[in-house]
Amino acid sequence: MDIHPAAPTRRAETQVPARAEEFAMQFTSTPRGARLARHLVSHRLHEWGHPYGTPVNETVTLITAELTTNAVAHGRVPGRDFHLRLSCVPGTVTVEVSDTRAERKPHLDPAAGPSEEESGRGLLLIDALASRWGVVPRHTAPGKVVWAEVGCSSIR
Template structure:
């Protein structure tokens, strides 16, 4: 009896959605990304789920606060790359100004978004997009798990203070 052909797992899974450039849109982006992570096998309360959700929340908030153009949306792409064992988050807005990575004073109540992204992501950067604006992206190296491509390897993370890539 012939054996049925087996197909390797898909190397990448994607979630893409456009959101209104409002605080409500940023919140919805975070919530839907969190649900997608659960569907991909990263349950709430795990380090991978929580870290990627924070990255999405911070990049979406920046798109709404700093990249907003009245009447224009922002876009979120979350890609789970099984081959590389990373989750890539991309947030595109219609402003061309680059994000500024500064260390805020201790008593400031804002300005920590990119500091968090820098701490959680293996690497991050900015690139131009088709049409007006830019895309800010971050890659999160998944924790090694049983049977994962990264098993037995330490996740390679960018050193603190190392500049993000500009592509």
């Protein structure tokens, strides 16, 4: 006997609350850990309805790459990992990357940083691509959380 769930009615669809998605994981503070985080974020977004190659997937994946690379390069403490949290509610995707270096916070105005440096322009990308971004202290352990929000409706 085949049992198929009944197709939802129009009325039932409007009563279902919007579903929030969340993914969180700890990664080694190495380039390999940052690369794995980036790949898993892209895969998770694909599963959540933002397919590979779409502007939302590409933008959030690029922001994740920058935040995780910064956590490895500037927030690394030997023997400590970085944490990534990805959440998606209708209209907004948020990426949070935490590390254990509270004293090394990024400049909130990335354009004010030294322009002669060969590196250090990742925050300019985040500033340009994210709807909002910032840094806050970690509440569960020493360190900081650098976060970025991307408005899905504002990306084309």
